[in-house]
Amino acid sequence: MGSLRDTMSTTTAPTLSRPSPPGLGPIAWARTNLFGSWVSTAVSLALLYIVARAVLGFAEWALVGAVWTVPYSATGIAQTAVCQTAHGACWAVIHDKYRLILFGRYPFAEQWRPAIVVLIFIALYTVSAIRWFWRKELALIWVAALTAVGVLMWGGVFGLKPVPNDEWGGLPITLILATFGIAFAFPLAVLVALGRRSTELPAVKTLCVVYVELIRGVPLISVLFMASVMFPLFMPAGVNIDKLLRAQIAIILFAAAYLAEVVRGGLQALPKGQTEAADAMGLSYWQKTSFIILPQALRLVIPPLVNTFIGFFKDTSLVLIIGLFDLLTMGKVALSDPPWQSFSTEVYVVLGLIYIAFCYAMSRYSRGLEQELNASQRR
Amino acid sequence: MSEAKDAIVLDKVNKWYGAMHVLRDVSLTIQEKERVVVCGPSGSGKSTMIRCINRLETHQAGHIFVDGIELTDDTRALDAIRRDVGMVFQSFNLFPHLTILENCTLAPIWVRKIPKAQAEELAMSFLERVKIPEQAKKYPGQLSGGQQQRVAIARALCMQPKIMLFDEPTSALDPEMIKEVLDTMIELAGSGMTMVCVTHEMGFARQVAHRVVFMDRGEIVESGPPAQIFEDPQTDRLKLFLSQILRGH
Ligand SMILES: Nc1ncnc2c1ncn2[C@@H]1O[C@H](COP(=O)(O)OP(=O)(O)OP(=O)(O)O)[C@@H](O)[C@H]1O
Numbered sequence: 103m104g105s106l107r108d109t110m111s112t113t114t115a116p117t118l119s120r121p122s123p124p125g126l127g128p129i130a131w132a133r134t135n136l137f138g139s140w141v142s143t144a145v146s147l148a149l150l151y152i153v154a155r156a157v158l159g160f161a162e163w164a165l166v167g168a169v170w171t172v173p174y175s176a177t178g179i180a181q182t183a184v185c186q187t188a189h190g191a192c193w194a195v196i197h198d199k200y201r202l203i204l205f206g207r208y209p210f211a212e213q214w215r216p217a218i219v220v221l222i223f224i225a226l227y228t229v230s231a232i233r234w235f236w237r238k239e240l241a242l243i244w245v246a247a248l249t250a251v252g253v254l255m256w257g258g259v260f261g262l263k264p265v266p267n268d269e270w271g272g273l274p275i276t277l278i279l280a281t282f283g284i285a286f287a288f289p290l291a292v293l294v295a296l297g298r299r300s301t302e303l304p305a306v307k308t309l310c311v312v313y314v315e316l317i318r319g320v321p322l323i324s325v326l327f328m329a330s331v332m333f334p335l336f337m338p339a340g341v342n343i344d345k346l347l348r349a350q351i352a353i354i355l356f357a358a359a360y361l362a363e364v365v366r367g368g369l370q371a372l373p374k375g376q377t378e379a380a381d382a383m384g385l386s387y388w389q390k391t392s393f394i395i396l397p398q399a400l401r402l403v404i405p406p407l408v409n410t411f412i413g414f415f416k417d418t419s420l421v422l423i424i425g426l427f428d429l430l431t432m433g434k435v436a437l438s439d440p441p442w443q444s445f446s447t448e449v450y451v452v453l454g455l456i457y458i459a460f461c462y463a464m465s466r467y468s469r470g471l472e473q474e475l476n477a478s479q480r481r
Numbered sequence: 482m483s484e485a486k487d488a489i490v491l492d493k494v495n496k497w498y499g500a501m502h503v504l505r506d507v508s509l510t511i512q513e514k515e516r517v518v519v520c521g522p523s524g525s526g527k528s529t530m531i532r533c534i535n536r537l538e539t540h541q542a543g544h545i546f547v548d549g550i551e552l553t554d555d556t557r558a559l560d561a562i563r564r565d566v567g568m569v570f571q572s573f574n575l576f577p578h579l580t581i582l583e584n585c586t587l588a589p590i591w592v593r594k595i596p597k598a599q600a601e602e603l604a605m606s607f608l609e610r611v612k613i614p615e616q617a618k619k620y621p622g623q624l625s626g627g628q629q630q631r632v633a634i635a636r637a638l639c640m641q642p643k644i645m646l647f648d649e650p651t652s653a654l655d656p657e658m659i660k661e662v663l664d665t666m667i668e669l670a671g672s673g674m675t676m677v678c679v680t681h682e683m684g685f686a687r688q689v690a691h692r693v694v695f696m697d698r699g700e701i702v703e704s705g706p707p708a709q710i711f712e713d714p715q716t717d718r719l720k721l722f723l724s725q726i727l728r729g730h
């Protein structure tokens with residue numbers, strides 16, 4: 103018996119130590135993983151070459167050969183001839199248009215207001231991401247922040263000049279649509295998902311199923327189109343619901359249907375024993391749902407949930423078809439100015455970077471969240 | 482025991498899953514402070530019966546009274562019953578996202594409306610009773626199976642129930658952990674709690690049960706004191722079952 107265990111431990115020792123120890127240096131790592139064999143060396147070198155070419159090419163275009171400013175004529179028209187002859191990027195277009203792209207046609211002198219709004223949104227996301235703030239007061243922070251956003255954008259109080267929302271545009275529109283959209287769609291989605299699983303209320307269940315299937319069956323574009331063009335036809339004459347609000351409601355309803363299915367997936371993955379234990383303790387339906395079921399179900403679906411959030415953040419750009427000026431649309435508008443018409447690449451690269459910044463922050467956050475939650479419970 | 486009241490009464494209870502008849506005219510009366518062990522082959526309806534007592538399953542015919550209250554669709558009566566009936570499951574069913582202490586205080590705070598500080602004090606006293614007060618701040622996933630099941634027992638006790646139901650509390654455990662859970666249950670039996678326990682631990686049954694109920698194919702076939710059931714089985718079905726159990730051990 104003793105000798106058997108001895109031989110076993112000696113034979114298993116090498117296999118146990120095979121996964122690379124954590125202290126392995128980058129050179130040793132590269133040697134084993136990238137240049138381990140003849141084939142992998144060839145593939146690594148080829149890829150390295152392609153990546154290096156791409157990076158150098160981009161740096162050449164974006165930095166070395168770039169034009170940063172252009173002269174202006176006496177009448178204030180940009181002289182973009184230098185850019186036409188340069189072989190690099192013409193960042194002067196961004197320099198000239200960034201206020202238009204970021205804040206749209208918001209009155210120029212008042213653009214500090216949407217600028218603060220953008221900062222409020224970023225602060226709100228940051229605060230919500232910090233674990234320490236996960237308490238009841240966070241809901242108040244959200245209400246306060248979203249109210250402040252409304253006040254700053256609309257004006258009309260505290261001596262702020264009123265600005266009707268058809269003059270809004272750019273990044274604030276994108277952030278408003280995405281943030282209000284997710285903030286309202288998510289609770290709605292949870293209710294729909296719960297309703298769809300309800301066994302005691304068949305009418306509610308049917309309603310939820312019909313809602314989800316109906317909304318999922320049509321493209322977002324057509325929902326937006328319906329909200330903007332057809333909806334007013336059904337309203338009594340004189341009643342005019344704001345265009346931005348209609349788009350916002352359309353996005354909320356659309357996002358909620360998708361999120362509801364994601365949440366339902368989490369609800370289904372939960373072992374039955376959890377609900378049974380909660381029932382046996384005498385917890386009411388809502389106690390059971392909010393203390394036991396949702397915390398676990400939502401945790402399970404963080405990756406697809408964030409995936410959907412990111413999707414909708416980008417999908418807000420579709421509001422351009424109903425004449426709202428979100429960030430992407432403002433990029434297009436900026437490019438319609440004759441001197442700058444041929445510099446779309448520069449504008450879209452910058453727009454892309456802005457979208458990437460927000461989406462990457464979301465995905466990083468969700469990964470951090472998952473790791474933290476898993477570390478605390480080792481399920 | 483002549484003056485004792487009836488804690489649980491099952492009167493000709495029947496239940497079907499689709500066409501399958503899983504409880505057939507089950508009648509059983511359990512008195513206050515009585516300890517009953519239920520045994521029988523797999524699929525005989527033991528779990529179904531015990532789960533009908535706190536209405537995790539609904540019966541389709543017959544009557545069930547717990548503490549004098551009949552189990553019906555009336556949710557108020559059901560709330561009252563669930564407050565007084567604790568249950569321990571084979572798979573523990575602890576809430577993995579809550580600490581041990583939170584697992585134990587959740588229902589007292591929200592169902593019994595006990596102030597948090599008092600609920601925590603109570604929970605600690607029960608965790609001490611099941612001998613794991615030092616684990617209070619950990620999560621269930623960080624505990625061994627035996628420890629988790631003892632937490633589950635403490636969690637049920639925190640509601641200060643009059644009746645405890647156990648559905649095979651030791652059968653998901655490794656052999657070396659079974660004893661610690663059985664010891665906890667034996668200690669609990671000494672406190673005069675009404676207990677209904679589905680288990681195949683015959684030693685435990687002999688030591689604590691007032692009565693052993695043998696079920697087979699949805700029926701109660703025999704019931705009586707442990708000595709009578711184990712040493713003097715009347716029916717062939719029980720004899721067969723006992724021989725299988727003994728061979729297995
Ligand atoms: N949800 C269900 N749907 C359909 N049939 C079920 C369901 N639950 C249990 N059954 C069936 O009812 C019968 C009784 O099941 P029960 O779980 O009560 O048996 P048991 O005596 O507890 O068995 P075990 O010792 O294996 O736990 C079994 O034949 C089982 O297959």
Ligand SMILES: [Mg+2]
Nearest residue numbers: 527528529649
């Ligand atoms: Mg069972």
